[in-house]
Amino acid sequence: MTAAWFSPAVAPWFSFLSMLAILEGLLSYADKGKHRTVVMAVWYGVLGLGAALVGSAIVALAIGQPIYVVATLAFSGLVIGTVFASYLPGIGRRYREAELRGTIASDL
8 A cells, every 4th residue: 555645634625626616607608609719628627627536536546545535536526527527518509509699690
């Protein structure tokens, strides 16, 4: 067994990753059809963070880290990944609807 990556006292600090919920504010740009590249880059970046946390949990399990390390990384990554992945289709739909509204408005 290797030395733990972080102590049990640090594990609760991963709950601050829930602050990523403020990124929901970016969805107002999707409704307006603006800043698509930035919004999608941020969204995929956070999905990458979730994947990295899950990957770290797998590595931690493989090298024999304590269960609190594995569980903290896996749970954080799965929650982040699930939530942000579930929003992806809706973001695409919002941008398409905004694009359609813009096209209709320009035709009038």
